[in-house]
Amino acid sequence: MALSKIGLIDPTAITGETALAAEPATTDELLVSDAGTLKRLDAVHMMNRPAFHVYLSGDQAIGTGAATKIAWDSEYIDSGGVFASNKFTVPSDGAGTYVFNWIIKMGGMDDGEAVQVFLYKGGSELDSQRTRTKITAGGGDQEVHVAGSYIDTAAATNYYELYVHQNEGGNQNVMQETSTFSGYRLIGA
Amino acid sequence: MASLYWKVKTYLEANGKTETEIGLDGNVKLRNDGAGEYIHTWNVDGLAKPSDSQLTSADTQATKDYNNNRTRKTRKAAYGSIGDQLDLLYKDMLADKGDKTGEWFKKIKAVKDANAKE
Numbered sequence: 001m002a003l004s005k006i007g008l009i010d011p012t013a014i015t016g017e018t019a020l021a022a023e024p025a026t027t028d029e030l031l032v033s034d035a036g037t038l039k040r041l042d043a044v045h046m047m048n049r050p051a052f053h054v055y056l057s058g059d060q061a062i063g064t065g066a067a068t069k070i071a072w073d074s075e076y077i078d079s080g081g082v083f084a085s086n087k088f089t090v091p092s093d094g095a096g097t098y099v100f101n102w103i104i105k106m107g108g109m110d111d112g113e114a115v116q117v118f119l120y121k122g123g124s125e126l127d128s129q130r131t132r133t134k135i136t137a138g139g140g141d142q143e144v145h146v147a148g149s150y151i152d153t154a155a156a157t158n159y160y161e162l163y164v165h166q167n168e169g170g171n172q173n174v175m176q177e178t179s180t181f182s183g184y185r186l187i188g189a
Numbered sequence: 190m191a192s193l194y195w196k197v198k199t200y201l202e203a204n205g206k207t208e209t210e211i212g213l214d215g216n217v218k219l220r221n222d223g224a225g226e227y228i229h230t231w232n233v234d235g236l237a238k239p240s241d242s243q244l245t246s247a248d249t250q251a252t253k254d255y256n257n258n259r260t261r262k263t264r265k266a267a268y269g270s271i272g273d274q275l276d277l278l279y280k281d282m283l284a285d286k287g288d289k290t291g292e293w294f295k296k297i298k299a300v301k302d303a304n305a306k307e
């Protein structure tokens with residue numbers, strides 16, 4: 001009675017006999033009971049999308065003493081085409097909770113010199129007390145890895161960028177071989 | 190041409206301030222959004238933000254400071270660790286060469302001579 005009431009589903013056809021045996025497409029539909037009302041739900045709403053994972057095609061020189069935006073120009077993952085112009089932009093239907101991760105590798109740092117990485121939201125540093133990640137070199141000519149993670153509640157069209165700062169005195173490179181920036185929507189948070 | 194950091198440092202020092210004004214949480218914040226470095230924030234007490242021409246004028250001294258900074262770093266790497274230097278000094282003392290005839294002095298002098306400051 002309840003199923004036929006919505007007029008879209010034939011209960012006798014719901015057998016589960018055929019396995020999908022693969023990740024559902026974003027537009028595949030699931031049946032859910034929404035407070036007792038049966039509804040169809042696109043699978044995309046149960047996926048960690050949008051998601052991105054970007055890297056550099058080559059080293060990026062960073063001048064001393066200036067917070068500098070990292071120009072990510074290559075993508076491992078960009079579901080939904082959300083990463084462009086060095087930034088992740090939340091799509092119009094993508095408001096929600098997002099997890100961000102980054103790792104930056106920089107060489108040539110000497111004793112006492114530091115590399116710091118910051119997450120920017122809408123052109124300004126986001127929650128500096130929690131997003132700033134910093135490594136100070138403990139010897140001469142060292143490679144340092146700065147890794148960080150942050151979870152943020154995002155509205156549609158919010159955008160996120162990664163900045164780096166170093167105080168070596170000259171230019172130093174964010175190194176292509178390790179540095180990456182990634183993020184994905186956290187479902188159910 | 191020196192980078193913006195060195196030119197701002199020169200400008201500050203020429204006006205009785207220090208480079209400690211520059212920093213992520215300092216009174217002077219430098220930034221590069223992809224189109225080149227610029228002064229994002231300037232809150233130095235009693236000193237106006239430098240004009241482009243003032244920064245250009247600071248370039249000669251800034252370049253010298255930058256080059257000397259490079260020299261200091263080269264020297265520091267060439268001196269070796271403090272532990273190794275102390276060991277060399279100990280051996281000099283043991284050999285009654287705790288003066289300019291000692292190996293430590295010779296090494297340090299050679300490094301300085303090979304990497305002169307401007």
